[in-house]
Amino acid sequence: xxxxxxxxxxxxxxxxxxxxxxxxxxxxxxxxxxxxxxxxxxxxxxxxxxxxxxxxxxxxxxxxxxxxxxxxxxxxxxxxxxxxxxxxxxxxxxxxxxxxxxxxxxxxxxxxxxxxxxxxxxxxxxxxxxxxxxxxxxxxxxxxxxxxxxxxxxxxxxxxxxxxxxxxxxxxxxxxxxxxxx
Numbered sequence: 460x461x462x463x464x465x466x467x468x469x470x471x472x473x474x475x476x477x478x479x480x481x482x483x484x485x486x487x488x489x490x491x492x493x494x495x496x497x498x499x500x501x502x503x504x505x506x507x508x509x510x511x512x513x514x515x516x517x518x519x520x521x522x523x524x525x526x527x528x529x530x531x532x533x534x535x536x537x538x539x540x541x542x543x544x545x546x547x548x549x550x551x552x553x554x555x556x557x558x559x560x561x562x563x564x565x566x567x568x569x570x571x572x573x574x575x576x577x578x579x580x581x582x583x584x585x586x587x588x589x590x591x592x593x594x595x596x597x598x599x600x601x602x603x604x605x606x607x608x609x610x611x612x613x614x615x616x617x618x619x620x621x622x623x624x625x626x627x628x629x630x631x632x633x634x635x636x637x638x639x640x641x
Contacts, residue, residue, distance in 0.1 A: 461620040462504040462629065464514065464555065465495030466526065466548070468579075469610050476581075479603060483596060485587035488580065492626040496526070496543045496579045498615055499555050502565035511617065513558045515632055518615060521551055523634045527609040528579065531597040537585070539593045540578040541600070541607070548577050548612070 467473060476494040480486050504510055524547035532542050556571050566572050582588045582596050612634065619629035 460506045461501045461626075463497060463501050463618050463626070464499035464504070465492075465497050465616050465618060466612050467493065467495050467616050468528065469608065472528075472608050472610070475604065476579075479600065480581065482599075483582070483588060483592055485592075486582055486596075488582055488586040491586065491624055492618060493628075494579055494581075495616065495618075496528075496548070496577060498548070498552055499559075500569035500571060502569040502571065503556075503559040503561040510559050511630070511632075514555055514615070514617070517551070517554045517558050518632045518634050521554065521634050522547075523611055523613045524548070524551075525609055526612050528607040530605075530607070531581065531600045532578070533593070533597070534576075534578075536590045536593070537583060538580060539582040539588075539597050539600075540580045541604075543577040543579060545577065545612075549575065551615075552577075 468476065473494050477489055480489050524545060526543055526545040526548055529542035529544060531539055533539055552575050553572060556566065561571065567574070570576065581600065582593050584590060584593065588596070614631045614633045616631050617629045618626040621627050
């Protein structure tokens with residue numbers, strides 16, 4: 460059982476993203492997880508769930524903030540993502556990683572701290588798309604999904620692996636100055 464922590468775009472834009480991703484019939488990424496910006500990868504998020512109280516403590520002391528999605532970009536030729544910019548996002552990432560106290564090996568393995576690149580994965584070759592389809596998707600995304608939104612981040616979402624390589628919402632954790640989530 461694995462976990463990771465993400466930030467979810469507003470429902471209306473999330474639906475727009477999923478509808479866009481479904482234009483490519485072989486794109487299986489939406490079977491894996493909903494659109495999200497990865498805040499904290501799996502490293503250190505152990506099945507005993509001791510880390511959840513640490514994440515809640517960090518979030519209680521962290522104010523809601525603005526995040527802006529941006530143009531499509533690539534990690535190599537096999538992963539297409541939408542960029543995400545927010546100084547506060549990077550600060551929250553670092554606070555959570557430090558609170559969980561990861562080993563340097565896990566920090567490197569999961570591209571955390573100095574290697575953290577805020578992004579929303581949009582398509583991958585290992586989720587059914589060819590490199591050519593990814594390039595086409597990137598070009599079309601720039602036209603069809605802009606203007607890219609800025610939205611307020613009021614909570615973080617913990618995802619749990621419910622079967623191999625399939626993640627679903629486990630719990631939402633509110634940031635400071637937000638009412639409790641239902």
